[in-house]
Amino acid sequence: MNRTARLYALVEELRAAAPRPLTVAALAARFEVSARTVQRDLQTLMETGVPVRSVTGRGGGWSIDPEMTLPPVHFTAGEAAALTAALAATGATTPYADAARTAAQKITASIAGPASAAARELAARIVALPTGRGSAVRTAVERALARNLVLRLSYTDAAGRASDRVVEPAGLLTADGRWYLIAWCRTRGAGRGFRLDRIVEAEPTGEQARPHDLAELLLGSAGAGAVRPTALTPLTR
Known part of the structure; x- marks a missing residue:
């Protein structure tokens, strides 16, 4: 078993035992590797954001929060x-x-x-030209959407005009290979779309944003006819 497969299997082993913790020795025996290797793998899982944690004391070991992970899914x-x-x-x-x-x-x-x-x-067989920019902006937008936080932006529009905005994110729109943050712009007092590759800087604040309906913010815009991607549409029986 290669390391990537073992990391995946470790998560599933911890899920199956949750909320009971498993010792490093037990995991090492299960995967026929050394305790040091298991310890290193568990540390890697923690660093990549998997909700595993060490439980100290008698009866301790390693456990995972099953509510923060998905059960096994079987694909064709x-x-x-x-x-x-x-x-x-x-x-x-x-x-x-x-x-x-x-x-x-x-x-x-x-x-x-x-x-x-x-x-x-x-x-x-799939390749892409690297852009070399946008990582920090993307992470900030993801965080603001996930936590429903007000976002502070530095933005450059199509005409090259720069502006600073304070926005309340509502969702994301994709069109013609571009991604747009759809939000209520406090600066303009209206719904606006911000192309992600034109956002120069983005910083989530600690303030909770008001809820906004994505479809309503798109009304009257070029994105008014937007629909949910087919892959995200629930299957009908």
């Missing part, structure tokens, strides 16, 4: 290949690009045999 070979390809095509400035990268790694690590080889081969 075609589904795994499609997801791996789609995630591999995610650009560095695309929202949630870091999560997409680790998700792709977990998917390829969780499948085996011909299906795994096919998914990896397909992903290897």
Whole structure:
């Protein structure tokens, strides 16, 4: 078992035992590796944001918060290949690009045999030109959306005019390969769309934003006819 597959398996082993902690010795025996290797793997999981924690004292060990992770999902070979390809095509400035990268790694690590080889081969055929910018902005926008926080922006519009804005995020719009933050702009007193690659700086504040309906903010704009992507539409029976 390679390290990526073992990291994935460690998470599932901890999920299965939760909320009971498992000792490093027990995990080492389970995966037939040294205790030092398990300790290093658990530290890596913590550093990448997986909600694992060390429980000290008698009966202690390592545990995971099952509410912060998803149960195992079984994909067909075609589904795994499609997801791996789609995630591999995610650009560095695309929202949630870091999560997409680790998700792709977990998917390829969780499948085996011909299906795994096919998914990896397909992903290897997808390339993208690096942009080299936007990472800090993307992270700030993700955080503001996830926590519903007011966001402070430095923005440059299509005409090259720079401005500082204070906005209340409502959601994201994608069109023609571009991503836009749709928000209520306190500076303008109206709904506005901000192209992510034109946001020079973004900083979430500690202030909670008021709830805004994404569809209402898009009314009267070029994005009024926006619909949820097919992949996110619930399947009908």
